Amino acid sequence: MASHIREFLGHEKPSDYYSKLAEELERTNSEYHAFNVIKKDTEAKNQVPFSTKANICVKGVETTAGSKMLRGYVPPFNATVVERMLKEGSFSFIGETNMDEFGFGTFGINTEVPARNAFDSRYAAGGSSSGSAVATALLKYHVAIAESTGGSISTPAALNGVVGFTPTYGAVSRYGLIDYANSLDKIGIMARSSDDARGVFDVIRGRDNYDVTCAIEKITNNKKGKLFVIEELLEKADPKIRSEFERLLDKLGKEYEIKTISMNILSDAIEPYYIIAMAEASTNLAKYNGYKYGFQYGEFNRRYNDFFTEARSNFGMEAKRRIILGTFIRSESVKARYYTKALMIRQMIINEMGKVLKDGFVISPTLPIPTPKIADVEKLTPVQNYALDVFTIPPSIGGFPHLTFPYAYVNEMPIGAQIITEQANDYALLDFSSKWEESFQYKYKHNIGSL
Amino acid sequence: MKIGLEVHVALPTKSKLFCSCSAEAEEPNTAICPICLGFPGSKPMLNEAAVTSALGIANALHCKINRNISFVRKVYFYPDLPKCYQITQTDGSVGGEGYLEIEGKKVRIRRVQIEEDPAQIVREGLLTLLDFNRSGTPLVEIVTEPDITSEEELRSFIANLRSILYYLGVDINKEIKADLNISLADIRVEVKNVTGIKSLIEATRFEIERQTQLIKEGSPIARETRGYNEKSKLTESLREKETDEEYGYIYEPDLTTFDINGMGFRQAVYIGEIAEKLAQGSDLNPKTIREITMLDSRSLELINKFKAEYKLRSIVHAIERYKKYGGEEAPSDDVIEKMTKLVEEDKIITRETVQDLKAGKQVAIEYSKLSGDQLDKLIRDFLDKNPKIVAEYKRNSKTINLIIGKITEKNGLHPKDVAKRVVEILSGY
Structure with a gap:
């Protein structure tokens, strides 16, 4: 339906459009903290602004993945997605967006200055691609290159009322993405419409020699007539969310056959997900030790172990927790009980979900609770926090493409729903939400950069 | 242990x-x-x-x-x-x-x-x-x-x-x-x-x-x-x-x-098998041959390119002779390469050749050429003087290699020439 990209490219713009935009972002940023870096001296002429999550390398721009450990890291190369966006010619880089440290978080608060919800700054932005979602909800013409490991696109997109599209694992190159958990990390897109997301997807996707796991070239558009609701998961949703979601199903019921099914294995998806994610994360974070890039510890007269220990104390609390848990999970004495078993469960989930997804889409709320205030999120224990990923983890652990779209506003805060399809059938999701947008009116509080 | x-x-x-x-x-x-x-x-x-x-x-x-x-x-x-x-x-x-x-x-x-x-x-x-x-x-x-x-x-x-x-x-x-x-x-x-x-x-x-x-x-x-x-x-x-x-x-x-399906990779060269093969055609035992073939880095590769049995034997003998006349010193890559060229050209390696090789001189020694009658006489003389070897040959036909070796080395003859005649003459014994 509405392509903001096309609309923007078809309009005359004043010569100071981009410098004014940067100024206004700078002003707004003091309240919402969507951006870590705002590019001021852009040479853009008539290109659509795009931002990148702060864990995606942009040559010559400080890229920290939200961590103190990477403060001062200026990558000497562009991530493949950035390279492709710039080469295509219609897009212009405007800055890097805020995030939970290394992607470790559901609400965007695990960083020095958290981003705030674009609809009400007292509320959580969602995470870990917090800044991507807030920037998309603030800017009228803009697309965000975000990243998700276990729901880091869906959750913030839903909380800020934008489209959040997480492609099939292996459809978009991860080269230049600062790793959280390599077998789960996916680069994706946030936008104000599905057509915009599709436009960006076609620019960034496709094989890349620099990422062996990026091997999917052909994307299909197999339409489905059925929507599956998974009983075990829906039970976890707050009653308010549940009743809103049932209203959505009533609307969709006119076009789709809606079926409630049971998938027992998905009640056990959170644990294997966090086991694999933490095991991989703890190896990825080993390289940060204060002398090669980013944070420089400098006390070179100390013994190696003392040097590393001291330098690595600069990780945030959640990062430390995941390093310790991940290292434990990998240790010889418990590996078979946790890591190896988790890999088996992942395979079972892929098989079982794969069968169901042949017949139809899986649909669910994106988050089981209404948007929480930042102050409330801070009170959650880690386990309560991880449990809130109940809807986003199943597609994430299986590498299935998923898309979140806004469907209602409760107390003026947006609510999102998420649909999932089989691997490499990403276009079907974009078509689904494009159709939904025909009868849905997006609401935004801000429209920075309007023409 | x-x-x-x-x-x-x-x-x-x-x-x-x-x-x-x-x-x-x-x-x-x-x-x-x-x-x-x-x-x-x-x-x-x-x-x-x-x-x-x-x-x-x-x-x-x-x-x-x-x-x-x-x-x-x-x-x-x-x-x-x-x-x-x-x-x-x-x-x-x-x-x-x-x-x-x-x-x-x-x-x-x-x-x-x-x-x-x-x-x-x-x-x-x-x-x-x-x-x-x-x-x-x-x-x-x-x-x-x-x-x-x-x-x-x-x-x-x-x-x-x-x-x-x-x-x-x-x-x-x-x-x-x-x-x-x-x-x-x-x-x-x-x-x-x-x-x-x-x-x-x-x-x-x-x-x-x-x-x-x-x-x-x-x-x-x-x-x-x-x-x-x-x-x-x-x-x-x-x-x-x-x-x-x-x-x-x-x-x-x-x-x-x-x-890895479909990836080609180089086939193995087994020194033990090659030594075995060489030993079968010579009077040297496998261990000696293995020692010789392990002399240096290139020797086996050079040796292994000879497909004809008698040439294989010639080079193995040549290396052995080099060691024998050269004070047990292993031939260098260079010397082995020169010797293989000599063998390739059907030239024989004698004590003199080894001395020349050691001195770094150019080596080009021709085989002695004998008339048919002269060659036959030489062979008969050898066989008459060595009835034990003839008897051994009757039990084990491989002994022919020993006979050829002895005659060629002593007289600077081409093994191929000798081989042809020996077979025929032996059949009359």
Whole structure:
């Protein structure tokens, strides 16, 4: 339906459009903290602004993945997605967006200055691609290159009322993405419409020699007539969310056959997900030790172990927790009980979900609770926090493409729903939400950069 | 006594294992990129040439080849390791469950695995310097079962491994690093990072003596990791080892599994088999031939190109004669090459030839040419004087090679000419 990209490219713009935009972002940023870096001296002429999550390398721009450990890291190369966006010619880089440290978080608060919800700054932005979602909800013409490991696109997109599209694992190159958990990390897109997301997807996707796991070239558009609701998961949703979601199903019921099914294995998806994610994360974070890039510890007269220990104390609390848990999970004495078993469960989930997804889409709320205030999120224990990923983890652990779209506003805060399809059938999701947008009116509080 | 080895050798590839940097650069820190420096955001790509090369080695060591290979992360903190994990292989290695034959015995090969080399640490006074040229260059690690039971067997193992690897493009004379496990009692002692064949044998000898002495004294042998000091030729304790080191292996998710189906790799050259083949056609025993063929790095390759039986014999004899007349000194690459040319041109190598070769003179000696009658007389004379050999020939037709050899050598004749006549004349005896 509405392509903001096309609309923007078809309009005359004043010569100071981009410098004014940067100024206004700078002003707004003091309240919402969507951006870590705002590019001021852009040479853009008539290109659509795009931002990148702060864990995606942009040559010559400080890229920290939200961590103190990477403060001062200026990558000497562009991530493949950035390279492709710039080469295509219609897009212009405007800055890097805020995030939970290394992607470790559901609400965007695990960083020095958290981003705030674009609809009400007292509320959580969602995470870990917090800044991507807030920037998309603030800017009228803009697309965000975000990243998700276990729901880091869906959750913030839903909380800020934008489209959040997480492609099939292996459809978009991860080269230049600062790793959280390599077998789960996916680069994706946030936008104000599905057509915009599709436009960006076609620019960034496709094989890349620099990422062996990026091997999917052909994307299909197999339409489905059925929507599956998974009983075990829906039970976890707050009653308010549940009743809103049932209203959505009533609307969709006119076009789709809606079926409630049971998938027992998905009640056990959170644990294997966090086991694999933490095991991989703890190896990825080993390289940060204060002398090669980013944070420089400098006390070179100390013994190696003392040097590393001291330098690595600069990780945030959640990062430390995941390093310790991940290292434990990998240790010889418990590996078979946790890591190896988790890999088996992942395979079972892929098989079982794969069968169901042949017949139809899986649909669910994106988050089981209404948007929480930042102050409330801070009170959650880690386990309560991880449990809130109940809807986003199943597609994430299986590498299935998923898309979140806004469907209602409760107390003026947006609510999102998420649909999932089989691997490499990403276009079907974009078509689904494009159709939904025909009868849905997006609401935004801000429209920075309007023409 | 049980000795097990973990041998590390560099694979002969032009570029590194996971990036396209040169694997041969000399000026420090000139062949580096975000991948081999482990920069945040970089990912490994797999160099297929390294896989092909490692497959050749696994195949030569009679390993079962895994159709799908995978990699793991071995995590430990050390400044020479840019990612603080090394990408290596365990279960999904290129091959395993193989063996290497040494004098009628099989030393089992547990695993052949590919891994990346860390950076090089250079100490200069108080400074620790890092050269990342080596970071990410491909290695193959060959892990044996503890089947070696003497220094003698270790020597044979290394000698046979050397020849097999040589014909796959890896020269362990130039570089070899190994970890040794030696247990005389039931306590496993590990000697880490021994560099070079000579050190490997010396370290083994020292460790056997040390442990033997301790057992004699009734002293306990500590379960520990030791290092070898090349200057003092002693092994020294590095650390006591209560438990195995914890590396927290996980699968390398950036490389997934790699299907080797359809990848060609070089076939093995087995020195033992070649020695056997040579021995069958000559009066030399297999051990002598093996010794000769192990003389230097190029000899086997040069020898092995002769398909005709008599030429094979000629070159083996030539090498033996060179040793005999040359004061047991092994011929150099250069000399072997010259001798093979002489053999190729059907020229014979005499005591004089060897002296000329040793003196570095040009050598070109013609065969004596005899008339048919003269040749026949020579043969008959020899046979008449050696009734024992004739009798031996009647029992074992292979003795003909001995007869031909004796006649040709004595008279500077072409073996082919002699062979034809000998067969005919012998039939009348």
